[in-house]
Amino acid sequence: xxxxxxxxxxxxxxxxxxxxxxxxxxxxxxxxxxxxxxxxxxxxxxxxxxxxxxxxxxxxxxxxxxxxxxxxxxxxxxxxxxxxxxxxxxxxxxxxxxxxxxxxxxxxxxxxxxxxxxxxxxxxxxxxxxxxxxxxxxxxxxxxxxxxxxxxxxxxxxxxxxxxxxxxxxxxxxxxxxxxxxxxxxxxxxxxxxxxxxxxxxxxxxxxxxxxxxxxxxxxxxxxxxxxxxxxxxxxxxxxxxxxxxxxxxxxxxxxxxxxxxxxxxxxxxxxxxxxxxxxxxx
Amino acid sequence: xxxxxxxxxxxxxxxxxxxxxxxxxxxxxxxxxxxxxxxxxxxxxxxxxxxxxxxxxxxxxxxxxxxxxxxxxxxxxxxxxxxxxxxxxxxx
Numbered sequence: 001x002x003x004x005x006x007x008x009x010x011x012x013x014x015x016x017x018x019x020x021x022x023x024x025x026x027x028x029x030x031x032x033x034x035x036x037x038x039x040x041x042x043x044x045x046x047x048x049x050x051x052x053x054x055x056x057x058x059x060x061x062x063x064x065x066x067x068x069x070x071x072x073x074x075x076x077x078x079x080x081x082x083x084x085x086x087x088x089x090x091x092x093x094x095x096x097x098x099x100x101x102x103x104x105x106x107x108x109x110x111x112x113x114x115x116x117x118x119x120x121x122x123x124x125x126x127x128x129x130x131x132x133x134x135x136x137x138x139x140x141x142x143x144x145x146x147x148x149x150x151x152x153x154x155x156x157x158x159x160x161x162x163x164x165x166x167x168x169x170x171x172x173x174x175x176x177x178x179x180x181x182x183x184x185x186x187x188x189x190x191x192x193x194x195x196x197x198x199x200x201x202x203x204x205x206x207x208x209x210x211x212x213x214x215x216x217x218x219x220x221x222x223x224x225x226x227x228x229x230x231x232x233x234x235x236x237x238x239x240x241x242x243x244x245x246x247x248x249x250x251x252x253x254x255x256x257x258x259x260x261x262x263x264x265x266x267x268x269x270x271x272x273x274x275x276x277x278x279x280x281x282x283x
Numbered sequence: 284x285x286x287x288x289x290x291x292x293x294x295x296x297x298x299x300x301x302x303x304x305x306x307x308x309x310x311x312x313x314x315x316x317x318x319x320x321x322x323x324x325x326x327x328x329x330x331x332x333x334x335x336x337x338x339x340x341x342x343x344x345x346x347x348x349x350x351x352x353x354x355x356x357x358x359x360x361x362x363x364x365x366x367x368x369x370x371x372x373x374x375x
Contacts, residue, residue, distance in 0.1 A: 192350045194358050195341040206339075211294050212304040249358070251351040 083155030184266025193250030223280035
């Protein structure tokens, strides 16, 4: 695509040169014009291209950016405190620490989910895994939007900040994983709902456009879980994706449904290489 | 045009006479009354696919061919589309 664009740019610039030659302009002037045009066009492309690689945090309003950067004002801090309490420390008998040790030992967990579970024969995301893990303790957590599940998810994502997503096919289940990824891509590009829009129409084709107080982002899921001001609560990627289905007036998948896991896998595959910068604030 | 449960045109378009938080996802509606005939405006609002098959404009008066729609009723009634078009025609 880059090569196509550059070739197209040069071809158009060359056409301009010929037109101007016909008008009798000097060779020097032509070269200056061509160089300027090619430089402008390539920079215009670079701007568009770099927009596709921006985290949702880039599109926050100045006031939310300011709130996010101040731990004493950022409500996410409360969830991280709760996460640390739940994670526990050495003396706690029923803490995460008993099995996993320091939370930093699991810093590669968030970037690698959703993963293929051979036991369940389906994709599981980080919140699914937290719920499953808690069922082995005397304090099982119920529900993906359970505040304790989200607090632990926030803590695990915090420990992964700066690491890139690295979702990959498991060697023994590569075909199933690829099928799920393809299904996620299909969901991303299929029009749905009364608004008859696909994810790609906003998050690929209209990045940076203003929709009242919202600016359309590329939809990279680097900032989850999120404290959304309109929810006045922390929420998972599962909840945010369901909100998008609702936004286009489509049937909303059930929490934890395979459709949402497929879409999450595709989004994280699409964001491969971008650093995790969650948990974060959203409007 | 500003009701989130209805057309909510303001979510995508800049509407003449409304300042503050505006939108540029879709085109500015200033001048649409001069640019398009009444019949065309009805088609744009009701089902823009009949004018531009790959449009991003939702088909407010027709849910034929749509996937996984919820709720399954049309977003706007014929009467509501008429009111919207009446207003669009004044934006010249």
